[in-house]
Amino acid sequence: MIKGLILGILGTAAIAFFLVGSGYLDKKEVPQSKSVKIETGTPNTLQAVKKRGVLQCGINTGLAGFAYTNDKGNWAGFDVAYCRALAAAVLGDPNKVKYVNLTGKNRFPALASGEIDILSRNTTWTFSRDVKLGFTFIGVSYYDGQGFIGRKKLGVKSAKQLDGASVCIQTGTTTELNLADFFRVNKIKYEPVPIETNEEARKAYLSERCDVYTTDASGLAATKSTFSDAENHMVFPEIISKEPLGPLVRQGDDAWADIARWTLNTLINAEEYGVTQANVESLSQGTKNPEINRMLGSEGTLGQMLGLEKNWAVNAIKAEGNYAEIFEKYLGQKTPLGLSRGLNALWKDGGVLYAPPMR
Amino acid sequence: MIIPGKEEKNSIFALRYFWFERRGRGLLFQLLVLFGVASFFGFVTANTIANLEKAGLTAGFSFLNNQAFFDINQRLISFSSQSSFGRALVVGLLNTLLVSSLGIATATLLGFLAGICRLSHNWLLSRAIGVYVEVTRNVPLLLQIIFWWATLTALPRFKDSITFFEVFHLNNRGLRCPAPIFESSFLWICLLIISGILLTILLKNWQRRLKARSGRSFPVSLTGFLFIIILPTLLFFALDRPISWELPQVTRFNFQGGFNISPELLALWIALSTYTGAFISEIVRSGILSVSPGQVEAARSLGLSRNQTMRLIIMPQAFRVIIPPLTSQYLNLTKNSSLAIAIGYQDLVSIGGTILNQSGHALEIVAIWMVVYLSISIGTSLFMNWYNKKISLVER
Numbered sequence: 001m002i003k004g005l006i007l008g009i010l011g012t013a014a015i016a017f018f019l020v021g022s023g024y025l026d027k028k029e030v031p032q033s034k035s036v037k038i039e040t041g042t043p044n045t046l047q048a049v050k051k052r053g054v055l056q057c058g059i060n061t062g063l064a065g066f067a068y069t070n071d072k073g074n075w076a077g078f079d080v081a082y083c084r085a086l087a088a089a090v091l092g093d094p095n096k097v098k099y100v101n102l103t104g105k106n107r108f109p110a111l112a113s114g115e116i117d118i119l120s121r122n123t124t125w126t127f128s129r130d131v132k133l134g135f136t137f138i139g140v141s142y143y144d145g146q147g148f149i150g151r152k153k154l155g156v157k158s159a160k161q162l163d164g165a166s167v168c169i170q171t172g173t174t175t176e177l178n179l180a181d182f183f184r185v186n187k188i189k190y191e192p193v194p195i196e197t198n199e200e201a202r203k204a205y206l207s208e209r210c211d212v213y214t215t216d217a218s219g220l221a222a223t224k225s226t227f228s229d230a231e232n233h234m235v236f237p238e239i240i241s242k243e244p245l246g247p248l249v250r251q252g253d254d255a256w257a258d259i260a261r262w263t264l265n266t267l268i269n270a271e272e273y274g275v276t277q278a279n280v281e282s283l284s285q286g287t288k289n290p291e292i293n294r295m296l297g298s299e300g301t302l303g304q305m306l307g308l309e310k311n312w313a314v315n316a317i318k319a320e321g322n323y324a325e326i327f328e329k330y331l332g333q334k335t336p337l338g339l340s341r342g343l344n345a346l347w348k349d350g351g352v353l354y355a356p357p358m359r
Numbered sequence: 360m361i362i363p364g365k366e367e368k369n370s371i372f373a374l375r376y377f378w379f380e381r382r383g384r385g386l387l388f389q390l391l392v393l394f395g396v397a398s399f400f401g402f403v404t405a406n407t408i409a410n411l412e413k414a415g416l417t418a419g420f421s422f423l424n425n426q427a428f429f430d431i432n433q434r435l436i437s438f439s440s441q442s443s444f445g446r447a448l449v450v451g452l453l454n455t456l457l458v459s460s461l462g463i464a465t466a467t468l469l470g471f472l473a474g475i476c477r478l479s480h481n482w483l484l485s486r487a488i489g490v491y492v493e494v495t496r497n498v499p500l501l502l503q504i505i506f507w508w509a510t511l512t513a514l515p516r517f518k519d520s521i522t523f524f525e526v527f528h529l530n531n532r533g534l535r536c537p538a539p540i541f542e543s544s545f546l547w548i549c550l551l552i553i554s555g556i557l558l559t560i561l562l563k564n565w566q567r568r569l570k571a572r573s574g575r576s577f578p579v580s581l582t583g584f585l586f587i588i589i590l591p592t593l594l595f596f597a598l599d600r601p602i603s604w605e606l607p608q609v610t611r612f613n614f615q616g617g618f619n620i621s622p623e624l625l626a627l628w629i630a631l632s633t634y635t636g637a638f639i640s641e642i643v644r645s646g647i648l649s650v651s652p653g654q655v656e657a658a659r660s661l662g663l664s665r666n667q668t669m670r671l672i673i674m675p676q677a678f679r680v681i682i683p684p685l686t687s688q689y690l691n692l693t694k695n696s697s698l699a700i701a702i703g704y705q706d707l708v709s710i711g712g713t714i715l716n717q718s719g720h721a722l723e724i725v726a727i728w729m730v731v732y733l734s735i736s737i738g739t740s741l742f743m744n745w746y747n748k749k750i751s752l753v754e755r
Contacts, residue, residue: 103717112721133719154612165533165612170708172716180430180440191532191613192432193702194713204703208531209512209614209622 025344034302045117045249045256046307049090054098057083058116061197064222065330065337066122075099078330079120081320082141082247082264086118089263089312094319103197105172105273108133111250118248118260122216124174129248138261140246142218143343143352145239146178149205149220150212152347153232159238160330163188168201169211169304175215177243198223212236216243216333223334258308266313269295270322272346277321284314294356302358323353372705407722422718423448427711429461433621433705444714451710452731456625457736458706459693460632466692467685469632470639477644488640503634503700507626508702512621517613528607528614533621535607535614542601548591555586623704627696635692642684644676678750686743697732707731 029101047056053215059079060067070076084094089272110132111119122144123129127138148159148167150239169176171194183190195208202223205213213223220235247264249257249310270276275283275290283297293299297310306312320326331339345351376383411418423445430440435453438446463492477488495503510529515521520528520535559579566577595601607617650673658668699706708728715724 035634108716109721112719128717162612164610164615171703173715176429176713177440177717180428180713184431184440190430192430192711194432194705196700196703204512207509208516335432 006216010017011048025359030205035267043253045145045253046090046259049117053091054096055083055087055090055118056098056116056120057236058100058102058107058121058279059083060112060121061103062199063122063198064225065339066222067101068183073318074161076330077256078142078245078326079122081326081330082120082267083118085267085316085319086260086263088315089266089308090259090321092309092315095316095347102169102277103172107172108135111135113250114250117256118247118249122219122245124216124243125246125248126174136251137246137248138257140244142245144216144218144243144245145213145237146175146238146241146243147217147220148212148214149233150236152232152268153353154211159236159240160188162185162190162212162276164190165211166191166193168193168195168204168213170198170201170215171196173215174241174243180239202226213329216245218245218337221337221339225338255307259308262358263316265355266295266316266358267323267326268311268346268353270317272348272355275317275322277318280314280317284311289297291358295304379614384424411722418722420721420723422720422723427717431705431710431715434626444718447710447714448707448727451671451705451707453579453707454704455693455696455699455706455731456735458627458631458696458699458704461628462635462692462696463689465628465632466639469636470688471643473494473636473640474643474647477640478647491633492640495633496641500630500634500695504627504630504698504701507630508622511622511626514608517618518609520614525602526606526617526639531622532613533619533625535617535619537604537606538616538618539603540603542603544598545601547598548594548601550593551594552587555583555590559583559587563720621704623699623702627699627704630694631692634695635688638688639685642681643677643689646681647673650676650682657672675750676752679747679752682743682747682750686740686747689739689743693735693739694732 027266059075059077059082062068063075063077065250067075067077067080070101080099083321087095087097097195102109102110102116102119102121107119107121107123108129110116119135120141122142124144124331125140129135130137148162162183167179167190169179169192176192176194179190179192193204195204196214198219201215202211206227211222215223217235217239223235224230224235247260248296249260269291270280271288273295275292275296280296286293286298290299294302295313297303301310303310303312309315323327327341327344328334331337333340341349341351343352345353347354377387378384387554408418422444426440427442427447428440429447431438431447432449433454434450435457436446436450438450473488473491477485479485497685512530514529515534517528517530520530522528526537559582562577562579562582566579570576605616607614654672654676655668658672663671696706697708700709700712703709711728713726715721719723
């Protein structure tokens, strides 16, 4: 009897203690001293990467042109090339990358938890991802927009005629949200069929589970390039959204974000200055153009400012070439995707690619 | 002075009690463990919150009121992209409950049939069931779900649908059925059926007492049939058939009208039922075999027919063995339904994952998943335990 009473009182006390612990839920300010720094929250990503000797880069589970395994069994593609350039800039070797394949759904938890150092997986830069999810987008590597692909025999000329159609989408993407907006604004009904990866969506579309498949236009071109009967399919003219795709890092480590941002800018500036994979080594000995000299390290201390080697940019460009070389190699007219530069041409060529000066 | 025959006891209020008394020591260690566990959870919670704050993320469930902005195809209640995250979770929960209850019903039916048939003296029948049980039990459920989904999506396109009775259409978009439209007078028929059921239950109780008192019996089943089936049917025609059917119509992309059972739901339902059904059939077989042959012989010598022996002698005893493992199978089936994510059936896990991705509130969503599955499981367990108690042998 007494024992039960005492147990009860102490049990209540223990539960109360637990509740006090969880009471932090309501508190706005938490004393910093109470928190224990977990490895995942490491503020100095650069140091962590150097110490590890390998860059952990999050990429797609498989999307032709952007992230795929080549005939040697290695990962390659537009998004992968950026990982390699960054690894070369930071560690001096483009092969020191550990690729982590992520779906649209698990990419953000992977970045937030510190499983990867950078996410380079055709991810759209949006307000809420930048502000609310606690990430920093370091730039735009590909200006894209959402489109639809369907069979020619449907006889549909425009996405607005899709009333009642089944639409395959990848879950956890901005396309899922754009799609809902598009059909709501145009007051037409549809059946969304949510799918986890691009590969599964491709299968579902080919088995005619869906009438149309929607994703970024570049992704549609990539997916279409893998169809055996590509001529029976068409991409509809509508582009229903802006999809600026780019790499992103965790918020709170500005030094690391700077390194990632200026590696991308270097690739774009290299195209502008005519620095290529072939000539970067000789140009790094010094040229008449001070912009090139600063970028490649024969003048000034840009590398030092980032906490990197003097020849960081040389390494980054040597990895896969400048932006134009990477684009043409994986996405351009000579590839199965056959994408034209369009918006992704340099500003002086009529596109919107414009990297700030290296100064 | 020590009184003989009475040991000196340390008072519970003395500190010595917690060390020198056996019970006291036990109590002390239990409290220490309890304290340790509680402070561990307290620490984990506080630390998580603190680290979230540092990363600029906030914890809490207020985000559930935010607008979802995505659409859900499979839904039992109305939902649009302007509804809230919270409502989306409810849609997911209902989808989980839908496929679980459908699965439990068919798995039980299938399991009992298969379990009984496996014991049949018909060589072909028992071996066929044996093959079914071994194949479905030994192939991973995920593969079976994907197999059924691939099969169903490989069906003809909607224009070449396989049509049953001219109103059901099976195609690679699912099974399209006519939807009933109830007129308001249908309510009277419902009321009549419900009162018929209540009346039958009362009659049954009365009949039991009558039989105990005088040995006379009363045809309860017949009167029940009259009240529950015949009278409502008569009223149905008297009210000029207050149900009409909305038939599916072919449009450009798909059927419109009626309601559609998606291939995702069908695949999941079939896979869960056949998989769990195989396990249940083995449980049923073990239950039946646990009844000693002497019972059957006794029943036969009393003149009970084969059917009566099964119904009155074997099954009631077998149930005592069957129910507890059956409960585990029901719980498994409910939890296995979360494999829905592989084929895009929008259950609680699938929709929760989407919300997690769009809102970034991972911890809260995972907490909701855990609480919901725990509640469903505990609810099922409580019900099955109650049922188990009800049918267990009354020992005298």
